[in-house]
Amino acid sequence: MSRKYNVAVVGANGAVGEEILTILQEIDFPLNKVVPLASSRSAGQNIEFNAKQLAIKELTHSVFEEEDVEIALFSAGGSVSAEFAPSAVKAGAVVIDNTSHFRMDEKTPLVVPEVNPEDIATWKDTGIIANPNCSTIQMVQALKPLDEAYDLQRVDVSTYQATSGAGKSAMEELVGQMQDFFAFKLDQSEHKSFAHQIALNVIPQIDVFMDNGYTKEEMKMVNETTKIMHKDIELSATCVRVPTLRGHAEALTLTFASDVDANEAREVLAKAPNIIILDDPQESLYPMPATCVDMNETFVGRIRNDNYRKNILHMFVVADNLRVGAATNAVRIAQKWVEIEGEK
Numbered sequence: 001m002s003r004k005y006n007v008a009v010v011g012a013n014g015a016v017g018e019e020i021l022t023i024l025q026e027i028d029f030p031l032n033k034v035v036p037l038a039s040s041r042s043a044g045q046n047i048e049f050n051a052k053q054l055a056i057k058e059l060t061h062s063v064f065e066e067e068d069v070e071i072a073l074f075s076a077g078g079s080v081s082a083e084f085a086p087s088a089v090k091a092g093a094v095v096i097d098n099t100s101h102f103r104m105d106e107k108t109p110l111v112v113p114e115v116n117p118e119d120i121a122t123w124k125d126t127g128i129i130a131n132p133n134c135s136t137i138q139m140v141q142a143l144k145p146l147d148e149a150y151d152l153q154r155v156d157v158s159t160y161q162a163t164s165g166a167g168k169s170a171m172e173e174l175v176g177q178m179q180d181f182f183a184f185k186l187d188q189s190e191h192k193s194f195a196h197q198i199a200l201n202v203i204p205q206i207d208v209f210m211d212n213g214y215t216k217e218e219m220k221m222v223n224e225t226t227k228i229m230h231k232d233i234e235l236s237a238t239c240v241r242v243p244t245l246r247g248h249a250e251a252l253t254l255t256f257a258s259d260v261d262a263n264e265a266r267e268v269l270a271k272a273p274n275i276i277i278l279d280d281p282q283e284s285l286y287p288m289p290a291t292c293v294d295m296n297e298t299f300v301g302r303i304r305n306d307n308y309r310k311n312i313l314h315m316f317v318v319a320d321n322l323r324v325g326a327a328t329n330a331v332r333i334a335q336k337w338v339e340i341e342g343e344k
Contacts, residue, residue, distance in 0.1 A: 004032035005338065008069040008093070010084065011076030012036030012047060012056055015168050016098055019327035020073055023296070025050055027331070030338060035067045038076070059084060064091035071337070073330050074098060089127030094337055096330050098131040103224060105130070110227050112137050113332045114273045115144045120336050129333055134325025135159050135217070135239065135248055136224040138298045141324075142252070142317050144229065145272040146265060150311075151257035154234040157221065160242045160249040161206060162289060165321050166193050171245050174198050178243075198243050206239040215239060247289025248321040252314065259310040266303050274324075279303050287318035295320055296328045 007024070011017040013036075024031065036047055036056045043058035057063055059080070064072060064087055072088040074081045078101040085095045085102070102108045109119035110130045123129050132140075143152060163170040170193035177199035180189040189197065196203050207216035214222075218237040225235055234255075242249075254260075270277050278287050279301040287299035298319040306312035319325060 002030055003342065004030045005070045006032050006035065006068050007334070008035040008037055008064065008067065008072045008088070010037045010059055010072060010074040010080065013038050013042050013045065014075055015164055015171075015322055016075035016326040016330075017073075018047075019322045020075065020330060021047065021049055023323070023327055023331045027335075029331070029335065033067075035063070035069060037063060061087040064088040064093055069093045071096065071334050073334065075326065075330070085128055093127075094123055095128040096131060096333050096337075097128055098326055098330055100133065100220065102126070102128050103130040103132065103220075104227065110224060111333050111336075112140050112228055112329060113336045115140050116228050116230070117336050120333065120340055123337065129337070131326065131330045131333065132224045132228060133217070133220045134165055134321040135161060135237075135250065136221050136228070137325050137329050138248065138317055138319035138321075139221070139250055139252065140225055140228050141272070141275060141298045141319075142269060142300055142315070143225070143233075143254070145268050145275075146254060146256070146260075146313070147229065147231070147233075149265070149268050150260045152231075152233055152254060153257050154255040155225070155236075156253040156255075157235070157237045158251045159206075159237065159239045160202075160244075160251075160289075161239060162242065162244040162246050162248055162321055163193070163198060164246050165206070165248065165325075166241070169193055170198075174243055174245065194241060198241060201243060203241040204238065206241055244289050246320055246322060247292045247318055248325060249287070249289055250317045252317060253306075254313045254315070255309075256311045256313070260305070260313050262303050262305045262313060265313055269300055269303070274298060275300055277301065277303075287316055289318055292318050292320050294323065296323055298324055 037059040046053045072093045075098040078099040081099045107125040163174045177189045180186045217239040221237040286301035302316035
């Protein structure tokens with residue numbers, strides 16, 4: 001009989017935590033028990049898991065040892081991970097952290113299993129494996145096979161990121177503003193999650209601006225891509241918040257060391273793990289956020305050669321940011337960790 005694991009989900013009632021729990025029910029993960037954890041405000045509330053009611057337990061420094069947790073999936077914010085992840089590690093658990101807190105730590109592996117699964121093997125250096133930013137994950141899934149085929153030199157990306165990337169309250173803000181619009185009182189709507197009204201608008205700012213004129217979100221894509229792919233790739237990003245609920249989209253312009261043919265590149269991507277090609281423009285078939293919700297794959301379309309340079313390719317990449325960009329990647333890391341540890 002294969003070994004089963006005690007898995008804690010920190011931030012179990014948050015947007016990503018809920019997705020993690022859903023995915024754990026959908027796949028054949030070797031679960032012994034699930035321990036849902038959240039702040040004292042949420043402790044005692046019930047969640048449904050595999051047709052049973054589970055009470056959320058309060059996140060404390062001792063709960064990981066008390067519950068004999070072996071895998072701890074964190075999705076409750078960077079400050080929470082900073083405070084409690086070391087306690088989980090001390091209790092003997094591997095931490096898979098979905099926040100930005102540990103991502104650029106030199107000793108902490110930053111992993112997208114389709115791209116750099118070998119880095120998981122270094123997890124014991126800190127006891128923590130970091131989950132990359134949502135916009136980075138779906139992008140590097142598409143970049144990796146093309147880099148292997150054509151030697152990627154530069155990426156220029158513009159993102160169209162859903163409100164769920166900013167949490168439940170941001171989604172509620174969009175819905176509330178749309179309700180105000182239809183009630184003819186949009187001018188009275190408050191905006192707390194974003195610097196400006198998000199309904200019927202796009203905002204070319206995600207996170208704070210840095211001294212170089214790029215936002216923190218944009219620089220995450222630059223730095224994380226280098227770390228994940230183990231390659232210094234020139235990358236410039238413009239990250240934009242759009243009035244959708246789920247699903248991040250990205251327009252990519254890729255520059256390679258060698259010439260690239262769009263049809264050949266399409267075949268390369270079609271063979272890559274967890275990528276689905278949707279690319280028939282004549283039939284209006286291309287990836288869109290509305291068609292990727294609740295999906296665990298990354299969708300690629302609008303694959304075309306540049307009009308002027310043979311070594312440049314353009315494409316459109318879409319994925320469910322709460323799944324592929326967060327929960328699915330975290331669970332896939334856990335699956336790969338189980339596989340690696342099981343081989344020992």
